[in-house]
Amino acid sequence: QQQVKQSPQSLIVQKGGISIINCAYENTAFDYFPWYQQFPGKGPALLIAIRPDVSEKKEGRFTISFNKSAKQFSLHIMDSQPGDSATYFCAAKRGNTGKLIFGQGTTLQVKP
Amino acid sequence: EAQVTQNPRYLITVTGKKLTVTCSQNMNHEYMSWYRQDPGLGLRQIYYSMNVEVTDKGDVPEGYKVSRKEKRNFPLILESPSPNQTSLYFCASSLSAFGGYGYTFGSGTRLTVV
Numbered sequence: 116q117q118q119v120k121q122s123p124q125s126l127i128v129q130k131g132g133i134s135i136i137n138c139a140y141e142n143t144a145f146d147y148f149p150w151y152q153q154f155p156g157k158g159p160a161l162l163i164a165i166r167p168d169v170s171e172k173k174e175g176r177f178t179i180s181f182n183k184s185a186k187q188f189s190l191h192i193m194d195s196q197p198g199d200s201a202t203y204f205c206a207a208k209r210g211n212t213g214k215l216i217f218g219q220g221t222t223l224q225v226k227p
Numbered sequence: 228e229a230q231v232t233q234n235p236r237y238l239i240t241v242t243g244k245k246l247t248v249t250c251s252q253n254m255n256h257e258y259m260s261w262y263r264q265d266p267g268l269g270l271r272q273i274y275y276s277m278n279v280e281v282t283d284k285g286d287v288p289e290g291y292k293v294s295r296k297e298k299r300n301f302p303l304i305l306e307s308p309s310p311n312q313t314s315l316y317f318c319a320s321s322l323s324a325f326g327g328y329g330y331t332f333g334s335g336t337r338l339t340v341v
Contacts, residue, residue, distance in 0.1 A: 146327075147327040156334070156335075157334060158231075158317050158319075158332030158333050158334050159270070159317070159330075159332050160332065161329035161330065164327060164329060204270065208327075210325060210327075211325065213258040213275060213323070213324025213325075214275060215260075215272075217262075217270040219267060219269040220269050
């Protein structure tokens with residue numbers, strides 16, 4: 116059972132455009148929602164994270180939007196750059212466990 | 228430099244030949260975990276450890292073993308590897324299982340079982 120569903124599977128955006136990746140979760144006990152960025156040949160690296168008591172968090176060009184009632188959250192990459200081309204994973208965690216449950220991943224390609 | 232170190236990076240082995248993938252972290256993290264990454268499936272947890280001598284199964288533990296005798300090390304053991312264990316493996320650590328602490332991942336081990 117996939118508890119965190121991520122879409123789209125792949126995304127192509129022109130340089131300077133906005134990249135949007137969406138995730139939906141099922142378990143209302145989740146209380147920590149990070150996004151990870153992975154470059155080829157590397158392990159995932161924490162990009163940005165949010166807690167459900169906040170509807171939006173912004174760090175530079177990266178913004179998480181969180182909709183608790185809809186059980187959805189999304190990553191927005193503003194002014195997308197070719198260097199942002201990578202695979203992005205959303206994830207969710209319950210506070211009383213260490214387990215991160217990951218989405219299926221989105222491969223982003225930003226064209227120059 | 229704070230990091231999670233996995234070895235080897237690449238491994239090709241034959242069915243049934245026992246192997247160990249090592250994982251070590253230098254951040255004094257309590258929580259460690261192994262994930263496998265397969266196309267279209269994201270990262271799935273194999274085993275995790277809340278602290279020394281405390282380990283438990285994740286979502287896909289069949290065919291794997293782990294141990295946590297020291298805080299820094301968390302090896303992944305495949306007693307009798309099979310081709311369906313061909314995958315990209317990641318070790319990760321976190322300061323604590325509780326609260327909003329992110330994971331630090333190793334660089335991965337690409338395993339091929341023939």
